[in-house]
Amino acid sequence: xxxxxxxxxxQVTQMGQxxxxxCVPISNHLYFYWYRQxxxxxxxxxxxxxxxxxxxxxxxxxxxxxxxxxxxxxxxxKIRSTKLEDSAMYxxxxxxxxxxxxxxxxxxxxxxxx
Amino acid sequence: xQTVTQSQPEMSVQxxxxxxLSCTYDTSESDYYLxxxxxxPSRQMILVIRQEAYKQQNATxxxxxxxxxxxxxxxxxxxxxSQLGDAAMYxxxxxxxxxxxxxxxxxxxxxxxx
Numbered sequence: 001x002x003x004x005x006x007x008x009x010x011q012v013t014q015m016g017q018x019x020x021x022x023c024v025p026i027s028n029h030l031y032f033y034w035y036r037q038x039x040x041x042x043x044x045x046x047x048x049x050x051x052x053x054x055x056x057x058x059x060x061x062x063x064x065x066x067x068x069x070x071x072x073x074x075x076x077x078k079i080r081s082t083k084l085e086d087s088a089m090y091x092x093x094x095x096x097x098x099x100x101x102x103x104x105x106x107x108x109x110x111x112x113x114x
Numbered sequence: 115x116q117t118v119t120q121s122q123p124e125m126s127v128q129x130x131x132x133x134x135l136s137c138t139y140d141t142s143e144s145d146y147y148l149x150x151x152x153x154x155p156s157r158q159m160i161l162v163i164r165q166e167a168y169k170q171q172n173a174t175x176x177x178x179x180x181x182x183x184x185x186x187x188x189x190x191x192x193x194x195x196s197q198l199g200d201a202a203m204y205x206x207x208x209x210x211x212x213x214x215x216x217x218x219x220x221x222x223x224x225x226x227x228x
Contacts, residue, residue, distance in 0.1 A: 004158065031214060043205065045215035056214050091159070101147055101209075103216060105159040 002026040004106035006092050012112045013082055021077045021109045023092030031055070032075045033093040033103060034067065043091065049075065082113045116141045118208050120219035127196045128227050134181075135191045135222045137206030145211040148182065148189045153203040153221075162204070165189065193224075201226045 005024045013019050025032050034046040047057040049067050066078045075094075079086055089110050093103040118139045127133035139148070150162040165173045165182050172180050177194045193200055206219040 033214070035216070035218075042220050043216075043218040045217070048214040058215070095214075101164060102161050104161075105151075107156070107158040 006106040006109050010110045019079050023075045025094030029094035031095045034077045035091045036088040038088045087113045116217050118219040120222050122222045124223045126225040132194045137189045139187050139208050147209040149207040150191045151205040198226050
């Protein structure tokens with residue numbers, strides 16, 4: 001069964017460094033998402049992406065964040081200058097279409113900023 | 115803005131028994147989707163069951179069923195004949211009809227006692 005995959009599973013970085021989190025969505029899916037979960041808190045929506053454009057974003061998704069689909073398979077989340085409060089689990093998800101009700105989630109990348 | 119509340123941080127149940135996880139939400143919209151996602155340890159979130167708000171009939175998927183009370187804005191998940199493999203974190207989530215983002219509750223950690 002097709003799955004969303006994410007790499008790396010755990011990333012440790014120093015404050016101020018740039019990080020890129022990678023996701024491979026399910027191959028025939030057209031909508032892509034990033035969510036994050038700070039330890040002990042709710043899963044929060046960051047951004048959705050369709051047709052090489054951001055289609056929706058939350059107030060968390062500020063200028064420090066960017067997303068890209070650099071090729072036909074990968075979907076990346078870049079954090080330009082990490083802060084301690086960026087430490088969280090980051091989940092990628094994809095769905096077949098805008099009307100596709102189900103979002104399929106990856107296993108997450110745990111980002112630790114020291 | 116919509117909010118989702120899961121008031122039970124942890125629940126436990128004996129194997130083969132029935133357990134109900136609670137979820138309430140707040141919205142001013144009349145059409146939306148509600149979901150229960152399951153996240154086993156170190157695994158991705160998978161969709162357990164979904165409910166369209168316009169449907170009066172409660173959704174059922176094998177041993178999983180919901181009690182959807184639209185007026186009360188309540189959406190509980192019942193797991194019948196609990197199995198060890200049901201042990202996981204369970205998230206309730208809301209999605210507006212015209213939006214893509216999921217709004218999550220805090221999660222309920224379910225333990226199954228053999």
